[in-house]
Amino acid sequence: MNGDADFDGSRALVTAASKGLGRETARELVERGARVAIVSRSRENLEVAREWIVAETGADEDCVLVATGDLTAPDEIREAVSGAIDDLGGLDVLVTNHGGPPVQSIEETTVDELDDAYAGVIRGTFVTLRTALPALADGGGAVVNVVSATAREPLPGDVFQSLLRPGLYALSKSLSREYGPEVRVNCVCPRGIVTERLEHKIELLAEREGITVDEARKRRADELAVDDLGTPEEFASAVAFLASPEASYVTGTTLPVDGGWSRGAF
Template sequence: MDLDLTGKSALVLAGSKGLGRAVATQLVSEGADVIITSSSQANLEDAVRSIQTEVNCDADRIGYRVCDLSKSESIEMGIEDAIDELGGLDILITNHGGPLTKTFSETTLDDFDNTYNEVLRSTIQVCQLALPYLQDSGGSITNLVAASTLEPNVSGSIANVIRPGIYGLSKTLANEYGSEGVRVNCVSPRGIFTDRIEYKIDVLADKEDITIKEAKERREAEVPLTRLGSPEEFAQAVTFIASPAAGFVTGSILHVDGGWSQGAF
């Protein structure tokens, strides 16, 4: 299938590692010109070199901007500079780091405030900055939000409160800007084998006094497909939803979780 991404411009937040980096790599491989952001210049430089080597693309196909999602000024400068370098914008992929894992009784108001700024407020601000350009291009916004947000657990009190706002934002923008050709969707990962999942497996093994292999098998047993997904599989799904090939899909949530989500619909 031709995703019609050749020559399209894309901006991927938190794109230097993990799922963001995988998505950026897939977009470049499909022909898009991509800029990734992160608060770490060293991580960005490493990611750009890696993507250039993996995709075997010209240097001007993948670039970066330093952008700290906890700081409004950094977001404004980084996003505007990135869009200016791209010469417009067709695709926005929002992404963020994982919030602290705490129960409600362990969580402070500062924890909630910091996560609101880094996760929800930053997403709102980036969308505000990008929308005029996406209106011009008839482009798309794809928000990456962990599937666990849909089935909250006790230790995820911060994420349970903050992340659902991104679903509400997505539906609101899909309804408001659909008549102008802008599509807005969420893609929700779970059980994708990244460094973060590997860390959680290590923690589980230590907590339960079991081997890493046994801890990994427990995570796999939670998934109907009985395996963990790869970042490449996730990136392919995101790239499709963000592309013109999914031109009649908006206001939706795509679960990329091996069947983990247990809702009927």
């Protein structure tokens, strides 16, 4: 999927990019002309992702850089992000992504589990932003924080999303004013995008409800205003739009990419 947004010569960094939506976002940016550093905790998975992106896009191998760092380890993230920025020669686009915490109720959640989720979602994103923002501000850039549609409409029995994700919304809004006009900061909020994580959730739903996987998939699709689940390519196109000059007048906002799942008027 080659969109209209032109990233020729742009330098981008995507965290949690060895799989899923992060990897797809990196592929989209490379396909549109960017050099992209992908960050994850597994060097092996990063190398596999790098080979896949190069094969999918036909780009030169030096268009995809890898940097190893665990989002829950601040020193590793600082080193990975700083090193990637040095290797890229600066930074124009930052996409913060992180692994999704488990869906569970407050009764099922221990304090240690909450601390672990905080470390990956809030602290990891904070450290990434704090490390990258000076480089982004130096030449003018864009941040897209991948959050979750459920943060705007919390669901029962989903304590991590309800407690942690809204903090990223508020931080993005604050940073858009603090760093404007040099840096635009927005959130993109997926739901119903087919990834390994969603497929796993569909399988769990089928098992819990005693229905087939196809029936469970249809039940998830029936939650949406459109007639089917979304693709990673559709999601990545939305991220690329927010990161591109086409969205030069868009900052401090959230873009749901959820097939019309959210029903709030605001």
